[in-house]
Amino acid sequence: MTVPMPIPEQTGLDALRAEIDSLDRQMQELLIRRFEVTREVANLKQSQRSQNNWRPSRQAQLLRGLVERHRGTCPQTALIRIWQEIMGASLALQGPFSVGVAIADTGDLWDIARDHFGNVAPMGLIGPAPQVVGAVTEGDIAVGIVPLPNDGEEMPWWRLIGVGNDGETPVRAVARLPLFGAEGARGNAAIDGFALARLTIEPSGQxxxxxxxxxxxxxxxxxxxxxxxxxxxxxxxxxxxxxxxxxxxxxxxxxxxxxxxxxxxxxxxxxxxxxxxxxxxxxxxxx
The missing domain is CATH 3.30.70 (Alpha-Beta Plaits)
Incomplete structure (x- = not known):
């Protein structure tokens, strides 16, 4: 019986697929270790009674560094989406965290909020922007997403932030979204927005x-x-x-x-x- 000889092209393809499988396993092991470290960070923060789980300036620094180091054929948008999902899931592991999204007449804020915080973070629609500010103020949500304001609004959300009671961190604008564009948005529905939270302000470098x-x-x-x-x-x-x-x-x-x-x-x-x-x-x- 004659044993057919492997086709050289098929042999090369099988070797490349085996390498991809090996790389996937290595990536998963690294991801497992990353989340183990995230859990250690969460435990340390809990021991210090830290409430500042989200650091938007650090998130921006990490994503900028990722983009600036990037090379090869992986699309930049895919790279950013992967890491935003990782960071959003890591944030959700560090303690109670939820995002409230304003219902805006000018467009849809849901896509840019979900793109920024990933699919793991609990998220829901709240109502008009002033209601979102109130929810952040009362601690009902950790972060509120509000639209870029217009002239002449009856109750502009930006007149409700920046001032708090003595000893309390007021609600402030801590991020502008989208940070890296909104390529995944539905048509032209996505709009610019701000993330509001009661956090200490830190510089990101830009x-x-x-x-x-x-x-x-x-x-x-x-x-x-x-x-x-x-x-x-x-x-x-x-x-x-x-x-x-x-x-x-x-x-x-x-x-x-x-x-x-x-x-x-x-x-x-x-x-x-x-x-x-x-x-x-x-x-x-x-x-």
Whole structure:
């Protein structure tokens, strides 16, 4: 009986498949060990009674490093998605953690929230953005996702954050989403949003700061934009405004990290009645 000789191409293909199987097993073993270390971190945090399980600045640093080191044919979007799933699952193991998503008239925030926190983190729709702020304030959820605001909203969520009771960490903007784009969103439904939480603000190395200032109603958008450009030379933009009593509040995003305890960059400007630091967060990648 004649034994057929293996086809060289088939032999090479079998060898490559065997190598892929071996690599998959090695990757799984590394993943198992990573989650063992995550559990050790969780135990240490519990012993220290730490409530700051999510560190958005560290997440941004890890993802930036991942992208900057990357090479080869694996799509960057797939690489980011894999690691966001790993980090989201790790976060869920470290203690109670849940995400509340605002229902926004301007688009769908669910996709960018799920992309950022992965499929393991508990997530649910809450209601309008002010209701999300209330849920974060009361501790009903760890993180709230709210939309990029518009001018003239009746109750803008950004007027409800940045100020807390004595000794309490206030709700602040701690991330802007999407951090790396929203390629997986359904059509054009996804919109930009902010993640709100009661966390200590930490720099990531490439950051933005959100602030609110009050002026008289006579100050124009162009006027406040010019003033922000002068007082925040790294770059700034006006995102929204809202009339309150006899004044107008402006939401400004600056291209720099400003510590919460730092003085107002508008302290010398008589046009500014009040200033509120609303948070800092990693700048979206490539922005």
């Amino acid at each position: 950051d933005r700061c959100l602030m609110a200032v009050e002026t008289s109603q006579e100050v124009s958008r162009g006027g406040i934009a010019a003033l922000a450009g002068k007082m925040l030379p790294a770059g700034a933009r006006v995102l929204a405004s809202a009339i309150e009593n006899d004044g107008r509040w402006w939401l400004i995003e600056a291209d720099q990290f400003l510590p919460v305890e730092s003085p107002s960059p508008f302290a010398t400007e008589s046009q500014i009645r009040h200033y509120v630091h609303l948070g800092c967060y990693a700048a979206p990648y490539g922005a």
